[in-house]
Amino acid sequence: MNFTVLTLFPDVINHYCNASIVGRGQQAGLLSVNTVNPRDFSGNKHNRVDDTPYGGGAGMVMMAPPIVSAYESLGELPANTPVILTTPAGPTFNQPMAKQWADAYSHMVFLCGHYEGIDARVAKVLPNVMPVSIGDYVLTGGELPALCMMDAVSRYIPGVVQKADSVTEDSFSGEQTLLEHAHYTRPAEFRGHAVPDILLSGDHAKIAAWRHQQSVHVTQRYRPELLPPE
Ligand code: ADE
Numbered sequence: 001m002n003f004t005v006l007t008l009f010p011d012v013i014n015h016y017c018n019a020s021i022v023g024r025g026q027q028a029g030l031l032s033v034n035t036v037n038p039r040d041f042s043g044n045k046h047n048r049v050d051d052t053p054y055g056g057g058a059g060m061v062m063m064a065p066p067i068v069s070a071y072e073s074l075g076e077l078p079a080n081t082p083v084i085l086t087t088p089a090g091p092t093f094n095q096p097m098a099k100q101w102a103d104a105y106s107h108m109v110f111l112c113g114h115y116e117g118i119d120a121r122v123a124k125v126l127p128n129v130m131p132v133s134i135g136d137y138v139l140t141g142g143e144l145p146a147l148c149m150m151d152a153v154s155r156y157i158p159g160v161v162q163k164a165d166s167v168t169e170d171s172f173s174g175e176q177t178l179l180e181h182a183h184y185t186r187p188a189e190f191r192g193h194a195v196p197d198i199l200l201s202g203d204h205a206k207i208a209a210w211r212h213q214q215s216v217h218v219t220q221r222y223r224p225e226l227l228p229p230e
């Protein structure tokens with residue numbers, strides 16, 4: 001998978017993607033992350049990439065020409081390459097989307113919005129633009145959303161996560177719609193809190209049943225809407 005991020009803050013993207021499991025995936029040649037800064041394509045001597053909105057109103061709008069020029073500098077991409085436009089005004093990203101993108105694409109472009117948004121004509125001029133939100137809150141820019149989505153997609157690229165089970169067993173993946181059960185590791189007792197006996201029992205069937213019950217309990221408490229109807 002090749003990720004290209006069009007961003008005014010390439011350092012933010014590169015810092016995370018060169019560390020972390022995504023960084024390890026890059027070193028292993030399983031994925032690549034490249035950034036292109038629309039500011040390098042501003043075409044004006046003050047390097048301006050934003051302007052006031054037509055029709056008035058608060059804030060600034062990212063101009064179309066630097067973004068489109070930055071995209072065009074990428075050259076030829078696979079025909080189905082999506083341009084994920086990070087915005088609160090789109091469908092909400094979720095685990096099935098992460099899996100589907102990992103399966104469907106060999107290259108993805110993320111376009112990080114800033115200020116009040118991006119000139120709407122960008123979505124008309126660039127191919128395969130998909131607005132996507134990461135949740136019902138407003139951030140100052142699209143870098144964190146792009147990182148969230150790239151990270152979630154990366155986990156589905158074979159080899160990036162060491163143990164394939166840990167991806168298929170995740171909350172929200174495949175058939176699994178329950179939140180995850182609690183996890184424990186050494187020491188067996190910590191500040192008066194012992195690890196539940198059952199986890200030390202070696203009885204795998206009982207452990208699986210206990211974990212499932214824990215998952216139901218956590219889901220009931222925090223996300224009851226995820227439970228199947230009775
Ligand atoms: N940009 C600002 N807020 C955002 C959000 N919630 N999701 C995606 N992009 C955004």
